[in-house]
Every structure is written in structure tokens, then in C-alpha cells.
Amino acid sequence: MERNQTRRQIAGMRQSLFDQGLVDEQFVQLEELQDDANPNFVEEVATLYYRDSSRLIQNLDQALEKSPLDFNKLDNYMHQLKGSSSSIGAKKVKAECTHFKEYCRTANREGCMRSFQQLKKEYALLKKKLEAYFQMARQAGPSNAACRPK
Amino acid sequence: MAPQQQFHVLAVDDSIIDRKLIERLLKTSSYQVTVVDSGSKALEFLGLNEDEQMDQDVSSVLPSDHQQDLEVNLIITDYWMPGMTGYELLRKIKQSKSLKDIPVVIMSSENVPSRINRCLKEGAEEFFLKPVQMSDVNKLKPHLLRGRAMEDEPIINKIEATLEVI
Numbered sequence: 621m622e623r624n625q626t627r628r629q630i631a632g633m634r635q636s637l638f639d640q641g642l643v644d645e646q647f648v649q650l651e652e653l654q655d656d657a658n659p660n661f662v663e664e665v666a667t668l669y670y671r672d673s674s675r676l677i678q679n680l681d682q683a684l685e686k687s688p689l690d691f692n693k694l695d696n697y698m699h700q701l702k703g704s705s706s707s708i709g710a711k712k713v714k715a716e717c718t719h720f721k722e723y724c725r726t727a728n729r730e731g732c733m734r735s736f737q738q739l740k741k742e743y744a745l746l747k748k749k750l751e752a753y754f755q756m757a758r759q760a761g762p763s764n765a766a767c768r769p770k
Numbered sequence: 771m772a773p774q775q776q777f778h779v780l781a782v783d784d785s786i787i788d789r790k791l792i793e794r795l796l797k798t799s800s801y802q803v804t805v806v807d808s809g810s811k812a813l814e815f816l817g818l819n820e821d822e823q824m825d826q827d828v829s830s831v832l833p834s835d836h837q838q839d840l841e842v843n844l845i846i847t848d849y850w851m852p853g854m855t856g857y858e859l860l861r862k863i864k865q866s867k868s869l870k871d872i873p874v875v876i877m878s879s880e881n882v883p884s885r886i887n888r889c890l891k892e893g894a895e896e897f898f899l900k901p902v903q904m905s906d907v908n909k910l911k912p913h914l915l916r917g918r919a920m921e922d923e924p925i926i927n928k929i930e931a932t933l934e935v936i
Contacts, residue, residue, distance in 0.1 A: 668787050
């Protein structure tokens, strides 16, 4: 009974990631690469993503403090962040990366600042939701590892 | 029937996430995988120094004084990388006597037709848009099989010649 409830909870958490537009089809692609031999693949990718993203966000923070702004450098960092966000299926973060890059292209300092604040919010929300989801899935046991419902 | 040796794919990408992803995709397809994070490391693995000129005569595909003791059957590389781009890596491979016949596939997060054309003109077999998916990796098989068929060609010719006589 409890097991079913946990499963339903996990499925619900997973569904809300999609419903809230936090993740896209690429996330499903990652789930499909998960199997008995690689039961934590999606979480492993997510962990790499957090580490890599926080490094890039830190770089962006520092670069945005400079005056004048080096838009090329900013665009470069954001290109990397967009790439990895795309690879994990982080839909909203990726969209914000695109906005930021556009502001870089037009050398719009204000736009970059605003966009970056929004990006950090989206990123923080995604990370929180993913961490909660994976933790739940892990707690439920290996047979309930976060994966696409068959 | 003797088991066929696994195909060995060398993947090149500076992004740690994309390296993990491509490695998993390739392993899921039962390929043996080596992943490196730069073009220069790829060339090092392939046994080619960056300074080697195109007319360097290497008698075999496997230079004996390098760690590489596994034949590489396909190289899949990201386009945009700091240092050496995937395009530059492609060029160096195609200019190398020992490596030019290894099929090369380019990956890129950007859909730029001129970039795609330039890579294909330079000899890339395929151009995948990132994020790379299983459906893309499934396209590698024909290139790998063709490579193996070319290796087996002398034997096949012999068999065909023999069959004609019968």
C-alpha cells in the first residue's frame, strides 16, 4: 500500500517537472538510457550539471561585475551553459540562456543583468525540484530508481 | 562463427555533461568507447603529434610507441571546443596518411548550414545537432560497417574470384 503511494508520489513529481515546463523531451531521452546496469544515470548527469553550471554561473557573476562588460566572454560562458542545459533537458534555463545571448549580441547591459537574475532563479528552482525528485526515487529503493514509467 | 571485434569509437567533447551523454549512448550501442576532452588529446590518443606533417609516412595505423593499442573505427567530435575546434581536428585527421580513412562525425549545438557544409566538404560523414540522441547514434553503424568492409576487401575479392571459377 505504502509502496504504491510512494510510486504515485514519484510519478507525480516527475510529471510536474514536465507540466511546469522545467524539463523537456531530452530529459526523457536520458531516462531511456537508464537501465539495471546504469540505474542512476539521470541523477549522475544532473549532478555533473549542477557542478558545471555553478562554475559557469560564478564566472558569469564575476564577469558581470566588470566595467565595461566583455560581451564576447559573457556570450562564451552562456553558450557553454546553454549547451549543458540543453543536454540535460533543462527547458526554462535553456530558454533564459537564449535571451541572455541575445542581449549579449545587442550589447545590452541592462538586459543581460535582468536575464541573468531570472536565469539564476530558474536554475535554483530546477535544481531544488530535481534534487527532491531523485531523493524520493532513491529512498523508494533501487527498483524505483527514477525512470520513465514503463 | 568467430565473434566480431567490437567497434571502437573515440569521442571528443570539452563539456563534461556531453562526454557522459555520448559515452552512454555509444556504450548502449555496444561500442567500445574512449572519451577525451580536447582535439589535441584526441590526436595524442590517435598517435599523431600536432606538428606532424601530412606526408609523414606511418607504416601502420597503430604507431608502436604510443599508448594506443586499440584501433579506432570512428571519431565523433564536438565542433566548438576551445583550442582546437572539431573542424580543425577533422582537417588534421583527413590530412594524415594513417588516419584519413577513419570516419569522422561532427556534433554541434548550432544549426549553421555553412558550418555543416564546410565539415561535410572536408570529409565528415555526418553532422549531428546536439543534444545527440539514440536515433543519431544509430546512424553510425553503416559508416563503421563500411570501414570494416574496406579492411576485409582484399579477402572478399579473393573469395569472389574463387567463386567465379566454380
